[in-house]
Amino acid sequence: MWVNRQFFSIIEGTLYRADPEDRGLQLVVLQHLREEVLRQGRDIPTAGHQGINRTKERLQRYWWYRCRSHFRRYVKTLLLNLQLNEEKCQAGTAAPLDTVLCKLSDGEGASRFSEYVLMIVDQFTKWVECLPLPSQTVEVTEAVREFFSRFGCPLQIFTDQGRNFESNLFKLVCESLNINKSRTTPYHQTDR
DSSP states (O other), X not given: OGGGGGGXXXXXXXXXXXXXXXXXXXXXXXXXGHHHHHIIIIISGGXXXXXXXXXXXXXXXXXXXXXXXXXXXXXXXXXXXXXXXXXXXXXXXXOTTSEEEEEEEEEEEEETTEEEEEEEEETTTOOEEEEEESOSSTHHHHHHHHXXXXXXXXXXXXXXXXXXXXXXXXXXXXXHTTOEEEEOOXXXXXXX
């Protein structure tokens, strides 16, 4: 770094590096914060699962020595983990939150404030969540997202063919969280 010291400056007590490609200043990241920067820029479901080049673009405002090789190694490891998870799903080996079953039904007597009940079941642990809903519009997607925020995202979600689970919004949520969505065939129930 000393050889390239002309690229570095301290602004308000923080070390920055001038990007040689004139894209502005890059924050110099300390070693103990590098994994967190990578995780925030790559692993958050709303960031999508980007490849090596897109990850580099996304993280271009950060810098540390050999950061590009670190980006590449990190992304390759994540892609390998995604592939292993997919193979695990196909092989039928199960673990908590591998597969979650969802079903919406009218809430016969659930509560005077809700007309519907969304039932979510973790297929491995058999944990059941029954969530009362006032209607069956966007609330289904919000309830499923709330479940994911408490327990984590499953690898696969299995639903009936209800309109709520086939909506573009629900599909977009599954896509952005990298959840494989599948459904029953007509006239079959989700509780297998």
